[in-house]
Amino acid sequence: MGENIYDLTSKLAPFLDRHLVFPLMEFLSVQKTYDETDLRHARLDILSNTNMVDFAMDIFTTLYEGKEVSHELIEQRSKVVSQLNSFQEETDPIFKIFAEKEVQKQLQSSRDQQSLMNYLVENHGFRPEMLDTLYTFAKFQYECGNYSAAADYLYLYRGLVPVTDKNFVVSLWGKLASEILTQNWENALEDLNRLKEAIDSGASNSPLQVLQQRTWLIHWSLFVFFNHPKGRDLIIEMFLYQPSYLNAIQTMCPHVLRYLATAVIINKTSRRQAMRDLVRVIQQEMYAYADPITEFVANLYVDFDFDAAQEKLKQCATVLENDFFLVACQKDFIENARLMIFELFCRIHQCISINMLAEKLNMTPKDAEKWIVNLIRQAKLDAKIDSKEGHVVMGTQAVSPYQQLIDKTKNLSFRTQILIPLKGCCYTEE
């Protein structure tokens, strides 16, 4: 149980939809960090306001073995079923319309929702009120846990309502949740971007509302970013380099920094710059939020305290293991964190003993040596191993002033050469 001080579920949950919390709950029960019955209670609570009565009943029976399922649940079930039937009757004509091949074609070809709407109204007896029906039905389906159906309906709905509609943004949220819950990451990312656009352009909302929505979006997007293959780049792009989202994180949910830090660490391509910015943010928010991952970054890049970083790295492993979003990238993280430490080491030192290095990297000396050899072979490291002393000797990085001067000027003359033809073209154009 000692590990769950770093568990963020309780912090994340307020910003998530009921349905989105379920996967987290499932994960927690697998990890067994919390008491199983407590979790079941929590789940029952969550379900109480949804239409997933069957699911609730299941949990109820496991929770209170031998007890009768409460009347409320049974009543609710019959109510939900009758509602479902009536909705289906209502929506039947709508789906008939959309089932027609012509309409399908039109749907795919048409981009403008207004013309599409006109087309449907004129040719297929579609009534504008039907849209609302569609929307409520989608909501109902979602509440019932029928996410893929909800996603389909909302797709249709979105295609037909104008952007200014009051339900438009809500439908986007619904769509995103449905896509996440059906694990359709490609669509989810698309919806995410669409929603982001809608929020950013939402001038009518008060700043506070926008902030709230952004915070939700940040949390929801975690599902997408840590599951979508491109997500790890995108999360940095969105959280770190879009000031409005960074502000939202800093003010509302500094705990998201954990995911951001992890993403930066496991991102190989643009790490340096991102790391510098991340360190700045982490330093700023030190007082508000700290966990092993952010502390690891701070130790390494602020204090250059390798021993402490090493300690933190060990803690990080357990934290990652228990985090729903990060569990998948645990291996990546450890590998990259090691590399980071080593890289820093090499930049600072000209001679390192392998034993010490092994200790710092949390490896046996033999493994460490092998690891270093691999790095040298892959030309990632300019170094030689002195096996007599058991040292790694770095290649000299010092640059002589001559070299500096040449580097600087060589580049210049080249660039000026490029300019000449450009200038010339101005003349010749005449």
Add this chain to the structure above:
Amino acid sequence: MSSRFFMSDSESESSSDSEEYNKEPVGISAFTFSDEEEDQKRIVRSAKEKRYEELNNIIKNIKNYKKNRDMSSLLTSNIYKSLCIFCSCLSFEDLCKAYQKALNVVKKEEGGKIPGFFLRCLVDLEDYINQVWEDKDGRFGSSHILFFLELLLVSCVGFKCVYVVIDLFLFIFNRKNMSKNNAKSLTTLRQKLRKYTRDFEEEIRLFRENPDAEDSDVEKDEVDEDDDDSVMDDDEPLGPAAFKKEPSIPKEEKKVVESESDLDSDESDWPSDSDETSSSSEDDRKIEGRTRETFLKKKVDDLEGEKTKKEKIRDKRKTKKEKGESDDDTKDGWQSVSKKAAIPREKPKMFGKDDEVTIPAVVKKLSEIMAARGKKGTDRKEQIELLHELFNIAKENTLGLPVQIKIQFNLIMSIYDYNPSVSDPMKVDFWEKILVKIDELLDMLAITPELAIGEHITEESESLEKPPYRVRGCVLTIVERMDEEFIKLLKACDAHSNEYVVRLRDEIQTCKIIDKLLQYEEEHGMPSDICRIYLRKIEHLYYKYDKKAAKQVKGELPEAEVTSLNEMDRLCKYIFVRDNTDRLRTRAVLCHIYHMSLHDKWYEARDLMLMAHLQETIQHSDLPTQILYNRTMVQLGLCAFRHGNVKEAHNALLDIQSGGRAKELLAQGLLPQRQYERTTEQEKQEKQRQIPFHQHINLEMLECVYLVSAMLIEIPYMAAHEFDARRRMISKSFHHQLKNSERQSLVGPPESMREHVVAASKAMRNGNWNLCRSLLLNDKMNAKVWDLFHEAEKVRLMLGRKIQEESLRTYLFTYSHVYDSISLVTLSEMFELPYGTVHAIISKLIINEEIMASLDEPTSCLVMHRTEPSSLQSLSLQLADKLYNLVENNERILDQKPFFSRGMQLLRRNLKSDCCSREAVTVIVRRPSGMKGERDEKTEETESEKGISLWDTKQLLYAGSLSFLFVYLPKSKSLRKCWGPSGDVIQAGPKRLKNFVYIFFFNEMLRSIWYLI
């Protein structure tokens, strides 16, 4: 003398009838005088006689003064005053002179014994001067006496004694109404007399002890003296023995009698007066006793008749006096009640005896009183009293609280009104009164919950009688005004005096009132009002250090405990949400930040500051808010410093400290202006903006913190960039201090705070951290600066550590070229830092490429790489940098290619369309003087047939050697005068050129121009 003549003339003109009327008798007396003089000439006398006579004459004159004083105590004329004093001085001086002359004779004849008559004269003179001096009763005179005197004056010109007589009249009786000039004369006379009598002190004493003895002596010597010396010549014959025994009594009596009689009847006095003069002249002539007797007999009759008259008059006067007294009493009474005086006058009007005191009546009266408010002739004090009275009446008649509230409200307003000037503080007693009144008002409001008070309620819709009471008025405004007055009062006191402390005690009461109102408003008020009163509360709260809150921040107290921090949080958050005016919110934010900084909530304070985005907008707000912003920034900086965030501290304090105007920026005092003098108006305004003393931030501490922060940043930076040509200054004022100390030929041990910091900086430059620390952290500095922090010990520890770290950095920068390698262990011993810290610092230096070195892990050594360039190398590196910039610039130009080519195309199209392409594009290039320094202003006109020299010109423009570029647009064929920034007109070539487009060499400008084309 001329004045005397003039005066007599002018007066005689004005009173010619009376002059004629009185002419004869005066003429007679004049003749008698002249006779006497003739007599004197004929008689041959000894020197002694001569001298004595002279003396006697003068003495007689002086005596006459006294008599005349009695006689003409009615005189009020101011014109005579200077004259009379002058003359009395003269006559006294005459006396002195005459005595001086007679001195030889006296010595000879009497063996140095001073003649008794002379002594007596002196004594009398002294007495009467004292009397006059002490006499404070003013007397009203009548013009008749004046006329008489004028007559005398006119007819007796030339007779000194008469002058003197007249002068003395005036002198004696105008003492009361004397102008300053006269008073002065009197003083001189008195002083002279005193000085003079000092010589005769002994004799005078003796004389005073035994005046009779002297008298008899004198009588033996001089028969005439008897008459003269027996002071009251007229009364003497009546009872000489009695009078001789007690000469002072009749004197006084006579005086009283005469003065009284004078007051009422001049005519009755007039004859007696003439008698006296004539009698005295008779004395002079030494008439036989017989004649004298007959004269006297007649006189006695006269006198007796007069006496009865006088007695009557005395009675009359007595009654009159009593009357006067009673008059005075009523007058006094009137004066003392004058504030209330109007009440008896108003009272019947307000509440005639039979009138019932009803609410409408009271309200009507109230509005009557208030109608006078602000009018020119209104007695503000009286108004206050009136209202006070009205309030009491309302209270006595139990008209209900609403009425009382209304009156109280108006009463408070009129007390505010009492002080006509807004900038001056109100009087202390009024202030104390108003505190009480407001307190009462709030209490009354608190116990009548069904009452609505507000500015939105009109006079018509007021309801004072029935329960949903409605009263017009704004309590909030009153309390706000009270708060402002309180600040004004404080500012008016000397901050270091006890007075200030006493006044400051009222803050408790002020806060109490604000709290009361706050409570009331929370229940009844609208959000905007609540915001206002909250802000008032906040402004009384934010600068105070709460020990409990500080403990809470440290976690020693539970979060739930109510401290000023929680309170601030609650109040401010309410304002953040509810306030519609930006000003309140801004002020609340600033106060909140200030308070949090004060209690070391650094992160929260910083975040709030960042989130509020005040930096961009603050210059648009009002001055007090800007001052508050400055104060907040300072406090934030201090907080950052306490937390060891030196850089943040420096940044926060930089703006305040950089101009050396911290005092002014924090509104803690006026700085003398160098360039121009303030007008009084400006000074007044500035004084109004000042912050009261108890809210001041210690400027020395502020400066010290700033300088120390600057030192910690600047010294390592200077060491690192010693050879850098482009080294910039981080802190100007710090450099200023350094330079100042370098300029001194002899630097003594540091005394002031600044000297300490400078000395510490020098020590740090050499890596001598121990000296540096001891220079900053010693008893002197503790007393001056560090002990002012709430957690002084913590700050000192932090500072000591910072000094160690920064010294290490400085040391490495400065001396790294001396080392080939250096052991980290040695460094950690040298700087008494833990190994880990040294390692971390050095690692950071290496990573940031601040030093060219790397660590050798097995030996834990820092190995230097010899890469520090020689001076030639560094110069060539700089050159390379500049070249780099040039190329960058060139590329930037090409980045604008879209614009450029578009412009060119347009231009070309224009060129083609215009047939006279020779003049198509005229580029005037002007090189302003002083740009390069060597060339004078010169105009180059470049005409190009093809108009394509533009590109080259533009290049020149970019290179910075040209200032403008003008392009003619042939198509529009319009010419506008173009002015260069230096003010000279750009001459257009041919007249047909009608349109210049003028370009600065800034990229942005250029861009817009190409759009124009």
